[in-house]
Amino acid sequence: MRQTTPIFGGIESGGTKVVCAVGDARSATMLARAQFPTCDDPRALLAAVVAWFKEAERSHGPIAALGVASFGPLDLDERSPTYGRVTTTPKRGWRNADILGPLRAAFPAIPLGFDTDVNGAALGEGRWGAARGLDDFIYVTVGTGIGGAAVVRGAPVHGLVHPEMGHIPMPVLDGDTFAGACAIHGRCWEGLCAGPAIHARAGRPAEELAPDDPAWDLVARYMAHALLTLTYVLSPRRIIVGGSVRKAGQLGEAAFFASLRRHVVAANAGYIASAAIDGVGIDSYIVPPALGDDAGVCGAIALAQNASGSF
Amino acid sequence: MRQTTPIFGGIESGGTKVVCAVGDARSATMLARAQFPTCDDPRALLAAVVAWFKEAERSHGPIAALGVASFGPLDLDERSPTYGRVTTTPKRGWRNADILGPLRAAFPAIPLGFDTDVNGAALGEGRWGAARGLDDFIYVTVGTGIGGAAVVRGAPVHGLVHPEMGHIPMPVLDGDTFAGACAIHGRCWEGLCAGPAIHARAGRPAEELAPDDPAWDLVARYMAHALLTLTYVLSPRRIIVGGSVRKAGQLGEAAFFASLRRHVVAANAGYIASAAIDGVGIDSYIVPPALGDDAGVCGAIALAQNASGSF
Numbered sequence: 001m002r003q004t005t006p007i008f009g010g011i012e013s014g015g016t017k018v019v020c021a022v023g024d025a026r027s028a029t030m031l032a033r034a035q036f037p038t039c040d041d042p043r044a045l046l047a048a049v050v051a052w053f054k055e056a057e058r059s060h061g062p063i064a065a066l067g068v069a070s071f072g073p074l075d076l077d078e079r080s081p082t083y084g085r086v087t088t089t090p091k092r093g094w095r096n097a098d099i100l101g102p103l104r105a106a107f108p109a110i111p112l113g114f115d116t117d118v119n120g121a122a123l124g125e126g127r128w129g130a131a132r133g134l135d136d137f138i139y140v141t142v143g144t145g146i147g148g149a150a151v152v153r154g155a156p157v158h159g160l161v162h163p164e165m166g167h168i169p170m171p172v173l174d175g176d177t178f179a180g181a182c183a184i185h186g187r188c189w190e191g192l193c194a195g196p197a198i199h200a201r202a203g204r205p206a207e208e209l210a211p212d213d214p215a216w217d218l219v220a221r222y223m224a225h226a227l228l229t230l231t232y233v234l235s236p237r238r239i240i241v242g243g244s245v246r247k248a249g250q251l252g253e254a255a256f257f258a259s260l261r262r263h264v265v266a267a268n269a270g271y272i273a274s275a276a277i278d279g280v281g282i283d284s285y286i287v288p289p290a291l292g293d294d295a296g297v298c299g300a301i302a303l304a305q306n307a308s309g310s311f
Numbered sequence: 312m313r314q315t316t317p318i319f320g321g322i323e324s325g326g327t328k329v330v331c332a333v334g335d336a337r338s339a340t341m342l343a344r345a346q347f348p349t350c351d352d353p354r355a356l357l358a359a360v361v362a363w364f365k366e367a368e369r370s371h372g373p374i375a376a377l378g379v380a381s382f383g384p385l386d387l388d389e390r391s392p393t394y395g396r397v398t399t400t401p402k403r404g405w406r407n408a409d410i411l412g413p414l415r416a417a418f419p420a421i422p423l424g425f426d427t428d429v430n431g432a433a434l435g436e437g438r439w440g441a442a443r444g445l446d447d448f449i450y451v452t453v454g455t456g457i458g459g460a461a462v463v464r465g466a467p468v469h470g471l472v473h474p475e476m477g478h479i480p481m482p483v484l485d486g487d488t489f490a491g492a493c494a495i496h497g498r499c500w501e502g503l504c505a506g507p508a509i510h511a512r513a514g515r516p517a518e519e520l521a522p523d524d525p526a527w528d529l530v531a532r533y534m535a536h537a538l539l540t541l542t543y544v545l546s547p548r549r550i551i552v553g554g555s556v557r558k559a560g561q562l563g564e565a566a567f568f569a570s571l572r573r574h575v576v577a578a579n580a581g582y583i584a585s586a587a588i589d590g591v592g593i594d595s596y597i598v599p600p601a602l603g604d605d606a607g608v609c610g611a612i613a614l615a616q617n618a619s620g621s622f
Contacts, residue, residue: 088584136470150545152463152470159447159463159546161585168540169482169578171498184582187482229479233544234461235470267480271495273399274472 006064007031008308009053010300013070013099014038014117015091019297020049022056022063025305032056033297040093042086043102050106067113067303068099069120069296076115076158084114113303119156120299121242121289122149127302129290130240138236139289140165142223143243146190150234155306166190168229173221189226193219195245207249216251217259224263227286231268231277242289253288261286317375318342319619320364321611324381324410325349325428326402326455330608331360333367333374336616343367344608351404353397354413361417378424378614379410380431380607387426387469395425424614430467431610432553432600433460438613440601441551449547450600451476453534454554457501461545466617477501479540484532500537504530506556518560527562528570535574538597542579542588553600564599572597 005024012019016038021030034052039045057063073089075082084100100112115123122131122139131137131151140148146166150157157163167188181200182191191197198206202215209215227239241260248256261282268277275281291298316335323330332344345363350356368374384400386393395411411425426434433442433450442448442462451459457477461468468474478499492511493502502508509517513526520526538550552571559567572593579588586592602609 136468148544152468153466155464157447157463157545160542160548160587161546161583163546164543164583166543167582168543169536171480172483184580185578225480229540230544231471232475232477232479233459233541234468235472235474237471267496269495271478272472272475276471 006308007060007062008301008304009056009063009066010297010302010304011049011066011068011070011103012117012120012296012300013068014296015071018045018049019300020052020056021297021301022053022060023298023301030294030297030301031060038091042094042097042099046099046102050102054106063107063110065111065113065304065308066103066107067115067120067300067305067307068103069115069117069300069303070099072116072162074114074116074162076162084112111304111307111309113300113305113307115156115303116147116149116162117296117299118147119149119162120303121291121295122151122156122240122299123302123306124291124295124297124299125240125242125289126151126154127305128298129295130287131238134237136234136236137238137240138230138234139240139242140227140230141243142193142195142241142245144195146194146243148230150230150236152234165226165230166194168226170222170225173218173225176218189222192222193226193245198245205249206245209249209251211251211255216248216256219245220256220259221263221267223260224267227260227264228267231264231272237276238284239286240289241286242295246288257286257288317619318371318373319612319615320367320374320377321608321613321615322360322377322379322381322414323428323431323607323611324379325607326382329356329360331363331367332608332612333364333371334609334612341605341608341612342371353405353408353410357410357413361413365417374418374421376422376424376615376619377414377418378426378431378611378616378618379414380426380428380611380614381410383427383473385425385427385473387473395423422615422618422620424611424616424618426467426614427458427460427473428607428610429458430460430473431614432602432606433462433467433551433610434613434617435602435606435608435610436551436553436600437462437465438616439609440606441598442549445548447545447547448549448551449541449545450551450553451538451541452554453504453506453552453556455506457505457554459541461541461547463545476537476541477505479537481533481536484529484536487529500533503533504537504556509556516560517556520560520562522562522566527559527567530556531567531570532574532578534571535578538571538575539578542575542583548587549595550597551600552597553606557599568597568599 021033023030148165180187180191181197330346332341459476491498491502492508
């Protein structure tokens with residue numbers, strides 16, 4: 001069915017799959033959606049993506065803007081000659097891959113939005129998900145790695161490059177002797193709480209750990225230190241914790257979040273005396289995402305809307 | 312001499328003194344300046360401040376806007392009934408003290424700006440000092456306590472309350488057994504690197520320590536971990552380190568900053584591969600303030616300019 005309101009295209013470019021969708025500005029419901037495996041040939045992949053969007057235009061009408069939320073590192077500096085490219089990734093075929101170039105060639109007349117996958121997901125959660133109505137919040141994803149987006153006054157922080165929250169240094173809890181799993185920093189947040197770190201500490205994957213495995217409590221306490229660090233640095237109104245680790249295998253998401261919240265309250269020790277953190281507010285301060293697996297591509301659509309100036 | 316360009320009033324309200332000044336938009340040079348001890352009677356103090364600005368208007372012409380950069384915690388929420396007040400301070404006479412109310416009564420027709428002392432100082436450094444031309448930077452002050460301001464896209468981050476960067480948790484270095492001096496968090500950044508923490512660790516004030524006292528190297532390394540945390544969370548284009556501790560007594564400011572920069576580069580371990588951090592750029596990445604003791608009142612003038620919409 002052809003739309004009477006403008007439609008937007010979103011591309012979530014991830015490490016294992018590229019998701020494409022078209023949607024309108026009214027909800028996170030998508031009009032059409034497709035996904036492609038992230039092969040070693042970005043040119044061929046982008047040609048398939050372009051063909052899919054051309055076909056989508058025939059069904060749903062012209063696309064007003066396209067947004068791309070991509071794995072990185074990315075060149076996000078619009079004044080740079082390599083703006084729109086992946087930069088130093090070790091991912092085969094993708095080093096210096098031009099993502100925006102082929103899209104611009106295929107859709108020369110429409111605005112293109114471009115940001116990191118985690119910034120995109122944060123915008124999606126802000127527009128339609130767990131941070132709706134908030135201008136200042138943080139979205140972190142804890143999975144194979146840890147990434148984070150800081151949304152300040154409605155837009156993601158870029159600054160010099162983009163945030164790398166997953167690598168903040170961490171304290172040692174209770175004489176914990178685990179050396180950490182980050183190849184660069186050892187005991188940074190990612191080195192203690194990402195999936196591979198939990199696996200390295202416990203000797204098996206997080207999903208196989210019993211609910212009372214002591215690793216879960218340590219992970220929740222390290223997570224709490226990291227979330228409190230983000231709170232002290234940025235004073236967000238909410239922190240959304242996404243990614244696979246938060247599902248917490250046999251422990252379960254609800255129990256994991258209850259533990260996270262308890263440890264954040266304990267580590268704050270009443271210092272920030274806001275009801276949002278210190279009282280019952282904590283249940284809506286640290287929350288799971290609302291868009292689930294669609295956060296990425298919804299975020300890409302949000303980037304398209306921002307690029308078009310229609311939001 | 313009466314000014315032909317608009318003039319602005321700034322009030323830096325600190326724990327020991329309140330500095331008032333009038334200036335114009337062109338430089339950090341002040342046309343007039345006065346200071347008052349921060350007594351236990353905010354009403355009487357504000358009456359003296361008002362009288363001083365009324366007198367300044369007779370000499371220099373009408374003030375277009377007033378800005379206040381104050382110690383906190385403050386209510387910065389313009390929709391709050393207690394906006395413009397100090398909130399839970401233990402400082403005698405200042406709990407719930409209304410700062411903006413008496414100023415608004417005395418100057419009913421002009422815009423009033425209001426922010427924390429550290430946010431004000433950051434704006435001052437951004438407009439006339441060490442972060443001129445940068446929209447994304449951090450200003451921290453390390454003295455009796457540690458405070459920090461995050462400037463994102465030209466404006467300080469507020470969020471839920473305001474940042475409390477001084478209380479981020481810290482790793483333990485080299486089996487360091489010092490328990491930290493923060494009454495609430497023990498080994499947070501402030502508990503390890505503020506003046507009283509150095510005093511508690513070394514048994515005497517920082518100014519009395521020999522340049523090769525091992526405390527200096529530990530302080531520089533903990534500082535580096537904190538500055539790297541801020542870099543990973545916010546991706547600033549520069550970090551300004553102000554406050555008395557950075558002068559580093561007998562070690563000296565230049566040697567202290569050289570040590571800070573070396574330890575930041577080491578702790579980053581090449582992870583953020585930007586020339587701004589990893590190469591010679593580090594010398595202009597971590598810097599002392601340029602406005603010295605005037606940063607606070609210059610920042611208050613910057614708040615006045617922002618409130619008037621003239622910047």
